[in-house]
Amino acid sequence: MRILIVDDERDIRTLFEQRFRKEIKNNELDLAFAHSGEEALNYLIDKEQHAVLILSDINMPGMSGLDLLAKIKQKFSLPPPIVMMITAYGDQENYTTAMKLGADDFLTKPLDFKQLKEKIKNINHD
Amino acid sequence: MSKYTEQEQKVIYVHNLFWEALANRDVDLRFSFCSEDVTFIGTGLYEKAANKAEYRNINQKGVSQFPEHFQIEFLWTNISMFNKLACVTSEVIWKQSINGKVSAELVRSTTLLNYEADSWKIVHVHGSVPDYRLAEGEYMTTEKIMLRNRELEQQVYERTKELEKSLAELKSTQSQLIQSEKMASLGELTAGIAHEIQNPLNFVNNFSEVNVELIAELKEELESGSMEDIKAIADDIAINEEKILQHGKRADAIVKGMLQHSRTSNGEKELTDINALCDEYLRLSYHGLRAKDKSFNADFKTEFHESLPEINIIPQDIGRVLLNLITNAFYAVNEKAKEEIPSFEPEVLIQTQKLDTGIRITIHDNGNGIPDSIKEKIFQPFFTTKPPGQGTGLGLSLAYDIVKAHEGDLIMKSHAGEGTKFIILLPTSKTR
Secondary structure (H helix, E strand, O other): OOOEOOOOOHHHHHHHHHHHHHHHHHHOOOOEEEEOOOHHHHHHHOOOOOEEEEEEEOOOOOOOOHHHHHHHHHHHHOOOOEEEEEEEEOHHHHHHHHHOOOOOOOEEOOHHHHHHHHHHHHHOOO | OOOOOHHHHHHHHHHHHHHHHOOOOOOOHHOEEEEEEEEEEEOOOOOEEHHHHHHHHHHHHHHHHOOOEEEEEEEEEEEEOHHHEEEEEEEEEEEEOOEEEEEEEEEEEEEEEEEEEEEEEEEEEEEEEOOOOOOOOOOOOOOHHHHHHHHHHHHHHHHHHHHHHHHHHHHHHHHHHHHHHHHHHHHHHHHHHHHHHHHHHHHHHHHHEEEEHHHHHHHHHHHHHOHHHHHHHHHHHHHHHHHHHHEEEEEEEEEEEHHHHHHHOOOOOEEHHHHHHHHHHHHHHHHHHHHOOOOOOOOOEOOOOOOOOEEEEHHHHHHHHHHHHHHHHHHHHHHHHOOOOOOOOOOEEEEEEEEEEEEEEEEEEEEOOOOHHHOOOOOOOOOOOOOOOOOOOHHHHHHHHHHHOOOEEEEEEEEEEOEOOOOOOOOOOOOO
């Protein structure tokens, strides 16, 4: 399963690769990274690329995670990718907006990777 | 035909010259009209004279204190003739101008003249200043004057108290306003702070957890003895430790910065890295606005001079200036972005430059610019273009004061439609 992680924090790659090292080693997960909304959109537009799950930060320079979410839900309807929003500022307004735009889940930083792994497992089972 | 007889005209002539000589400070001329035995009574406590010498002495002192511009104007004159005595009563306005301010005083006088040796000589003068204090029919007694004085003193005392109270209230309101401006800007930062702390915390927590797992794996590998794997795990642990430290420091810097921002300046200058300060407030402002306003969309860039010297400043004060200017810049570009002009890309750029005598920080925005009509007002206290309740109007005025207190300068350059530049100039060599 390919996960596209979108975050302007550069160390996010090292962190995800470390936390999912066993899953990567066992070829259960394949991680791709984008550091901005624009980069993520370009990745998805490229027909060679795909992602089952998109984990996107909200607060990024340029296109925000919420803008990206809206665009993904509009453009890529078949099949709809699962989009989980991740934010360091998990206020009610962000949550409501994300849900209205069709987010499948809403996670806050610091990330609970045990919980995230459970959610990913559930996607695989669905 | 004059309404006065020939003698009356002579008396009036002497009388008028006598008074005009006072306005012209011509004491010699004035006393040439007086008899040696002239007597005088005035309004003032010590304004009394029993002969010409005493009277002249009083006048001499008086004219030396007259303001530069001094004029008299007769309102009315009345004359009574008694054989060889003439009595002239008159009312005169004394006009004086001090530093361009004109004031007038009404003076009444009675002048008694005696015809001696073929001319009219002044033998008695009585001058008084009407005070309007009494109702018709009443008269002033010493007791009444004292009572009145006491009342007036009481009134002055009460007014002074009221003024002192107002002044204290104004000072308190002023400090409250400054504090609320500080807190308002801190409030704007809340979301930015959350963002800037939770992100490093995300790394600190998760890299620590990974390391716990890696250490367990390391122990397992030690049992099996695969040196290559052991080395690889140890390398990962080292990298993760470095990340933990790096992000821990990042969160620490944010908290320290915030404490500095909210705390009252102790006025202590310290050597400060201006690039780091600019970067910190740029991020806080950006993430704060972004979290608060979902429609907020702008990009930012930095062009920092690589070998900028550290300078002596009060970091929380200059931080406040930066925060204000950066937030304004983002506000400006966001407002323009709402106009949905094709190809417009909202952008804020912060530059630092090294000068011979100091450093220059420039905050550019490509917003709509500041209209000429308000350019002169933007540094004035309480001036704001934001809707009521959204800005205290103190931000730029405080920023200006802070930069000036650092012996620097805050300059605004703006062209309508092209954007605005705020330039902060700070000297390097001041170490006070």
